[in-house]
Amino acid sequence: MGGGRLAKFTIPEEEYMNSGHVGCLGCGACHAMRYTLKALGPRTIMSIPACCWAVMPGVFPLKCLEIPLLNTAFETTGASISGIRAALDAKGIEDVTVVGFAGDGGTADIGIQALSGMVERGTDVMYIMYDNEAYMNTGIQRSSSTPIGAWTTTTPVGTTRDWKKMPKKNMIEIMVAHKIPYTASISVGYPEDMIKKLRKAKEIRGPKFIQIYAPCPTGWRMAPELTIEVCREAVACAAYPLYEVENGVYKITRKPKELKPVKDYMAMQGRFRHLPQEELDDIQRKVTQEWEILLKKEEFTQSLVSE
Amino acid sequence: MKIMMTGNYASAYGAMAAKAEVVAAYPITPQTSIVEKIATLVSSGEMKCQYVKVESEHSAMAACISASQTGARAYTASSAHGLTLMHELLIWASGARTPVVMSNVNRAMGPPWSVWADQHDTMAQRDTGWMQVYCDSNQEVLDSIIMAYKVGERADIMLPSMIIEDAFILSHTMEPVDYPDPELVEGYLPSFDPRFRLDVDEPYGFGSLVMPNWYMEFRFKINEAMEKTRGAILEAEKEFEETFGRSYGGLMDFYKCEDADAVLVLAGTVASTAKHVADKLRSDGKKVGVARLRCFRPFPYDEVRQLAKMTNIIGVCDRSYTFGHWGPMATEVKGALYGLADVPTVKNYIMGLGGKDLTPEVLEKVFVKTLQLKDTGLDTEIEWIGVTGHGGW
Structure with a gap:
């Protein structure tokens, strides 16, 4: 290997996702899977509900992922990985990471009950929500994880200003309320941070919840080459902050010195094109407020452990 | 133990x-x-x-x-x-x-x-x-x-x-x-x-x-x-x-069906009540039998066709109903009989829904009703047993 002065590669070179996936151009969920498998390695069993990734591994008999893969019903990911874990425990198999890999609809909406049950039971599994902020596999319908202001096919704007009026559901906070040992947000625009947090999560016993920001150029009405750039902008304006919560203690893992305006981030995406200035101002106020609350949570919970 | x-x-x-x-x-x-x-x-x-x-x-x-x-x-x-x-x-x-x-x-x-x-x-x-x-x-x-x-x-x-x-x-x-x-x-x-x-x-x-x-x-x-x-x-x-040293009769458990004038098809515990009543009726000279449907899936087609060779009258006692059609067991029994040369008379009873008690007295009444079909022919395809309210609310 190289000498000590060379940069150390933090992203494994091994690939467990081969070519042949059927995702769209610029698909963020594609990077989400690739880096997840790089971080977790081949001793991983994955359960996937109805979502883009139910289709993306390829049509039978083909499969582009080099791990055992179980397709499960839309709302069952939390229960499915509980069953896999229980079976492995019954067989005395401990060195396998059990992962649920679900979209935001399968997680924050139809699957939230099974997820909540699994976390409450303290199940030793990793639940990954790749967040493309709408029901993308069925063709861009709003989910509870769709951000405020967004156009989707079921919030079609029209002449009645019918865009998404409610704020995005905060799954990380819901997980914190479950007293989960570890939860974190990551982004496909920051692969080193992804690998670091996923590896950390892998070593923790009990339930882990990871939320991956995974842009969907098709659904966000955005050029496919902007996927990584929009990730960077989302963090820079704090629309999608990267942080982790370990046993209740918050740590913001990427803290911009000064927040960029949210409108720059939104301007990259056609799904926000219809928003009038007063709405953009309102969204800016909300994002700033959420960010300040997050900073306070970090400061407060960190002060509890340092005392 | x-x-x-x-x-x-x-x-x-x-x-x-x-x-x-x-x-x-x-x-x-x-x-x-x-x-x-x-x-x-x-x-x-x-x-x-x-x-x-x-x-x-x-x-x-x-x-x-x-x-x-x-x-x-x-x-x-x-x-x-x-x-x-x-x-x-x-x-x-x-x-x-x-x-x-x-x-x-x-x-x-x-x-x-x-x-x-x-x-x-x-x-x-x-x-x-x-x-x-x-x-x-x-x-x-x-x-x-x-x-x-x-x-x-x-x-x-x-x-x-x-x-x-x-x-x-x-x-x-x-x-x-x-x-x-x-x-x-x-x-x-x-x-x-x-x-x-x-x-x-x-x-x-x-x-x-x-x-x-x-x-x-x-x-x-x-x-x-x-x-x-x-x-x-x-x-x-x-x-x-x-x-x-134990067995339960396969897919369909026949009880005194061989020479029966009428047989009731039932599933679950009501079948054991029916067997008890059949014994009593047989001691009175009434030739009745019981076919306990043990498996609904797979459905015992062959056994139902065998039953058709043993008796000319079958009463199917459904403890459930498919609204707009017959009871589910009666539907399947009739389906299994289609195409046979000598198809028995089949009557469907709907009974015991929601725990309505199926006592030996109720079963005896149903056996007697079924035996009567020998003289009267089929009176009605479906009869709800023990229901008093007719004619809407």
Whole structure:
């Protein structure tokens, strides 16, 4: 290997996702899977509900992922990985990471009950929500994880200003309320941070919840080459902050010195094109407020452990 | 070893005797004492399994399916609304070819709320690809669980089974039950060892998207396996009888049908009441018999056609109903008879819904009504027994 002065590669070179996936151009969920498998390695069993990734591994008999893969019903990911874990425990198999890999609809909406049950039971599994902020596999319908202001096919704007009026559901906070040992947000625009947090999560016993920001150029009405750039902008304006919560203690893992305006981030995406200035101002106020609350949570919970 | 136990305890002991490795279950009246008993057996160290106390029946079945696909023997128990909540996953279980075994306590569906015996919940799961065994004793409940794994886990079958007991009449009534010798069970039922499972050393994908050219092939294979269960159930029962000295009559249990003028077809505990009444009527010179439908799926077509050779009048007693048609058992019995040269007269009785008591007196009345058809011919295709309210609200 190289000498000590060379940069150390933090992203494994091994690939467990081969070519042949059927995702769209610029698909963020594609990077989400690739880096997840790089971080977790081949001793991983994955359960996937109805979502883009139910289709993306390829049509039978083909499969582009080099791990055992179980397709499960839309709302069952939390229960499915509980069953896999229980079976492995019954067989005395401990060195396998059990992962649920679900979209935001399968997680924050139809699957939230099974997820909540699994976390409450303290199940030793990793639940990954790749967040493309709408029901993308069925063709861009709003989910509870769709951000405020967004156009989707079921919030079609029209002449009645019918865009998404409610704020995005905060799954990380819901997980914190479950007293989960570890939860974190990551982004496909920051692969080193992804690998670091996923590896950390892998070593923790009990339930882990990871939320991956995974842009969907098709659904966000955005050029496919902007996927990584929009990730960077989302963090820079704090629309999608990267942080982790370990046993209740918050740590913001990427803290911009000064927040960029949210409108720059939104301007990259056609799904926000219809928003009038007063709405953009309102969204800016909300994002700033959420960010300040997050900073306070970090400061407060960190002060509890340092005392 | 004989133990006094309820049908629900017989279910729990059945899961323990069969060495279920993963149990995922959610409580519902009147199934509750199954999940409680399993918890007790696990906490006392008698039963070795991973017990996942899930937050719904839907998750119970999802966890059982995933556990089974990871190579573990999986068991759950439910009833009525719990069972119907699982409906999507019941179809998933057979589609995924997982030999999960579930005890179901037959309970009426709401509204209006009812917790009493009624077969609507399981009859409504007819098309899910599960074997269905209706029991009429606590011993049969326990033994059928062991036999269900034996049949379901066969490499050429790999399908799930429901072992069904009537609410309260079996679930909460004690009978002496033999808890089989674990060594004999081990000899009878080898450990679950499926050829394909979730395994990091052999990373297969399960249940992925298929194009129309493949989908029908998978469905065809499921049906091929289900057709094989007819023989497999009989074989498993024969070996069970050789090992444990007990048997239950295969897919359809005939009682004094050979020379009968009229036979009632029934499922569940009402069949044992009917056998008792048949004895009484026979002592009065009335030639009646009982055909206890033990399996609703696979459906005993051959046995029903055999029955047509034994009697000219069949009364089918459904403890459920398919609104807008006949009772589900009557529908299937008539279907099995179609095309025979000498088709018996078939009358459908709807009775005992929502726990309406099916006493020997009620059964005697139904036998007599059925015998009368010999002189009158078929009076009506369907009769609701014990209903007083006609003509709307």
